[in-house]
Amino acid sequence: MSTDKNIATVLAHAGGSPDPRTGAVVPGIAPATTFARGTDYALPSPGHLYSRDDNDLYRQAEALIARMEGAEETRLFASGMAAIAAVFRSVPQGAAVVVQSGIYWGTTVWVRKFCKRNALALVECDTSDPARLSETLEQAAADLVFIETPSNPTLKVTDIEAAANAAHEAGAVLVVDATASTPLVCQPMKFGADFVVHSATKALNGHSDLLAGVVSARDASSERWRLIAEERHDAGAVLGSFEAWLLLRGLRTLSLRVERMNANALAIARFLAGHDKVERVLYPGLETHPGHDIAVRQMSGGFGSLVSVLVKGGAEDALAAAGRLQIFLRATSLGGVESLVEHRYSIEGDATGVPKNLLRLSIGIEHADDLIADLDQALSL
Incomplete structure (x- = not known):
């Protein structure tokens, strides 16, 4: 579909319909987990080896979300927490992370446990105060800064541009959980964020019938993005085909x-x-x-x-x-x-x-x- 279309039009057509082969106006579901090779042992369709990564519905939904975010690449995960976990697993052992205080409690609990198990120094900070974040980063030597804006449930707003500048000056990457706003309302990468996560369970799907998460990267050539994508493939926190189809259906009315x-x-x-x-x-x-x-x-x-x-x-x-x-x-x-x-x-x-x-x-x-x-x-x- 032409790139000059308004994103609402692109979403309504699921990023590409009708199907060029059948004319179907709704994407088909291919539940296969593996793909047969020819007599010469070649794969008949390049990029289709095993469905942990090789799923056309993933790719269609990921392309839509990446376009909304202004990202180079996006990966779907089995839940919002699986997406967040993949990001934190890219942090080197012994490093420090700065995490916004007062965010979604499920994130806070998991991050605290993960950092304790993996010898990561965790500093929690009210990032809605730019001066406090800068001061914290001067002392923490952080590898990663994680913010949520607006925060859940107190709806504090963090200045993404200021947070990105402070993080980058300290040698850290900035990760933004923008679940509460959606990419149609806020695109953190425009303000310098390196990665954006969403619980796609929420507004991206919008029908309370699906668990899913996403991570998007501003620079798909970075080593950290390679680690995050590897985590999705190797650890297997993936969606099923039907779940990916449900997400695409939800995105059409987003x-x-x-x-x-x-x-x-x-x-x-x-x-x-x-x-x-x-x-x-x-x-x-x-x-x-x-x-x-x-x-x-x-x-x-x-x-x-x-x-x-x-x-x-x-x-x-x-x-x-x-x-x-x-x-x-x-x-x-x-x-x-x-x-x-x-x-x-x-x-x-x-x-x-x-x-x-x-x-x-x-x-x-x-x-x-x-x-x-x-x-x-x-x-x-």
Whole structure:
């Protein structure tokens, strides 16, 4: 497909349809794990040896995501955590890593355990403060800096360009988890990031029926990218063909879903900011958010579909409000077409410092008026 097309058009056609052989407007699924050789022992189709890497659906989805990211290459993984694990396994033994504090708890827990087992020095830092990050890097001699922006669940915004400059000056690479924004809203490589990861389970797929992850590289010739790609192939954290097909199906509607979800999220954040039962709203699209100006600079077309709200009172008040919601589903995840609510303290406990009255809202594609009415009745009773 011509490279001058708008990305929404490219996505709608799954990066290349109809199929040139059959005319099918939907990509086919090839579940084969291996490929027969001819009598001369040559492979009839170059690049098809074994499906751990050799899967045309992987390549089609990877090409779409790489194009959105402005990356040279992308690799799919079996989950977002598998993608993150592959990145951290590229760090040399005995090296140091700087990881943003207050990010997705699953990432934090895994990284702490991994660094302890592998003699890596781990420094956790509030990277939304550029001065603190620079100071940390002056002391840490880090190999890798990992940030998440906007962060989950407190939605702090890190200046990607400032983080990239600080990381590169210290001789480190910058990895950005941009799951909460999607590549249609933020392309970290434009601001100097070396690698971008996503839990494709979330908005990239968008239908709450798939586990997948991705890593994209700005420079596909780097030794680190070779190690990450090797990790996918050799350790085998790959998708099945059907899962890759589901991801492609989800990507075809990504632009529409992101547009609707972001618009809904901003409307809901503005409503909640004026509600008398709300202590504070955490959303980078609000002018009152401390990272709003940075978000405006590095995000386009919206500010993501994740909104966190501090309910007046404590954990009991937040849980009671969540229990009264009728459209929002009480479930763990984000980025799907259905709106979800999660009481993060119930998931994380005391270890993270997450406020006991925080509700994380994943905003879906329902009508904004219905979602606002649901929140209003749940908070007002």
